[in-house]
Amino acid sequence: MNNPFADYAGSEFVQIENMYAASVFGPARNKEMFFGRDELIKNIINSLTTTNTKCIVLYGQKKSGKSSVLYHLEQQLKEHDVFCVRFSLGEIIAESLTSAAFFYKIIVTIKRKLEEISQGGTTPKIACPTLSELEESGSLAAIETLQNFQKSCKETQAWEHKRLIVMIDEFTYLYTAILKKEISDSFMKNWKNIIETGLFNAVLVGQDVMPKFQARYSNEFGVAGNIRLSYLDTVSAQQLIERPVWDKQRDRSRYLGESVAKIIDLTAGSPYYIQIFCNQLVKYMNAREKICVTEADIREVTEELVSGNNALDAMCFDGLLTAGDADLEEIPANDTIKVVQEIAKMSEKHGYCSRKDINVLGPAKDDQIIQDLERRKVLVVPQTNFYKIAVQLFQKWLLKH
Numbered sequence: 001m002n003n004p005f006a007d008y009a010g011s012e013f014v015q016i017e018n019m020y021a022a023s024v025f026g027p028a029r030n031k032e033m034f035f036g037r038d039e040l041i042k043n044i045i046n047s048l049t050t051t052n053t054k055c056i057v058l059y060g061q062k063k064s065g066k067s068s069v070l071y072h073l074e075q076q077l078k079e080h081d082v083f084c085v086r087f088s089l090g091e092i093i094a095e096s097l098t099s100a101a102f103f104y105k106i107i108v109t110i111k112r113k114l115e116e117i118s119q120g121g122t123t124p125k126i127a128c129p130t131l132s133e134l135e136e137s138g139s140l141a142a143i144e145t146l147q148n149f150q151k152s153c154k155e156t157q158a159w160e161h162k163r164l165i166v167m168i169d170e171f172t173y174l175y176t177a178i179l180k181k182e183i184s185d186s187f188m189k190n191w192k193n194i195i196e197t198g199l200f201n202a203v204l205v206g207q208d209v210m211p212k213f214q215a216r217y218s219n220e221f222g223v224a225g226n227i228r229l230s231y232l233d234t235v236s237a238q239q240l241i242e243r244p245v246w247d248k249q250r251d252r253s254r255y256l257g258e259s260v261a262k263i264i265d266l267t268a269g270s271p272y273y274i275q276i277f278c279n280q281l282v283k284y285m286n287a288r289e290k291i292c293v294t295e296a297d298i299r300e301v302t303e304e305l306v307s308g309n310n311a312l313d314a315m316c317f318d319g320l321l322t323a324g325d326a327d328l329e330e331i332p333a334n335d336t337i338k339v340v341q342e343i344a345k346m347s348e349k350h351g352y353c354s355r356k357d358i359n360v361l362g363p364a365k366d367d368q369i370i371q372d373l374e375r376r377k378v379l380v381v382p383q384t385n386f387y388k389i390a391v392q393l394f395q396k397w398l399l400k401h
Contacts, residue, residue, distance in 0.1 A: 036236025062319030172206030
């Protein structure tokens with residue numbers, strides 16, 4: 001029988017570059033750290049550039065990779081005859097999110113992007129109304145501004161057929177603001193009016209509370225196509241685990257035995273949890289001068305992440321506990337954690353948890369939380385009325401806290 005360690009015996013250790021560190025707390029801008037979303041991006045581009053789709057809604061769990069998709073979508077759209085601008089509602093939510101401020105942000109973002117690229121050639125002009133003018137006229141001044149911009153595009157060489165695409169991250173902040181009565185309920189009517197003009201296409205990105213947002217404003221979202229971003233498929237998850245630490249000297253994976261499969265089980269293929277795990281794994285390997293990974297190493301790193309000095313804190317799992325800020329009043333995170341703790345305990349014993357074993361907050365409330373967790377893929381359902389937690393790292397963390 002071949003010894004899997006033979007090639008490594010006596011080898012001189014070389015520090016492994018930790019490519020995961022930069023992506024754990026922000027979008028994965030490096031192409032070498034971005035896997036499994038190419039077909040998704042291709043389909044979005046096709047919808048925006050060759051069909052009559054006016055709006056794409058992309059949503060999913062917090063930290064599911066939405067901002068990374070948005071970044072790479074923007075990069076690939078440069079290859080098409082489009083003018084793309086992008087911003088996050090998080091940039092204005094801290095100040096004052098009003099209808100006027102929202103439309104002002106769109107127009108100012110267009111103006112600034114034009115200024116950035118103006119040195120490369122002639123660009124169309126856009127006249128930016130004041131915030132006061134937008135407050136007085138609602139969406140009318142914004143529509144007129146964009147109509148004039150469209151006219152300027154048609155009169156500018158190389159811009160005659162460009163399509164304007166507005167990409168907005170954290171769009172579900174609007175839902176939170178509406179529910180808290182911080183912004184008028186009429187905002188969505190103004191949004192519908194402006195998107196139906198066809199002056200631009202939109203890509204709206206939000207948290208898992210988006211279906212509730214859309215259900216409340218079904219007419220206003222009627223022009224939108226929906227895409228939910230979920231976990232990576234097995235092949236893509238394996239690539240994210242192996243490729244950033246590939247042993248280039250021997251042109252082979254550093255992972256031995258079933259160690260890759262163990263990480264996929266622990267993370268359910270979530271790019272966020274893969275990067276958290278592998279970030280700690282690379283630190284572990286460098287500290288011990290290890291150049292290959294065994295199943296025993298996976299167990300060691302798992303234990304580091306669920307207990308001790310390097311243990312993850314609760315904020316790392318907030319995307320599993322709630323669908324978004326607007327959902328906190330309906331399903332408080334503290335209630336959800338009580339239910340998932342019970343599921344974790346029973347699953348540790350039997351590999352799954354039966355519905356009849358869950359009696360935490362009463363049948364109605366428990367059912368509401370279970371259904372929400374199932375819808376958001378936090379729970380997997382091996383058979384009817386039996387549940388287990390998809391991200392096993394979360395289950396192991398729950399059992400320690």
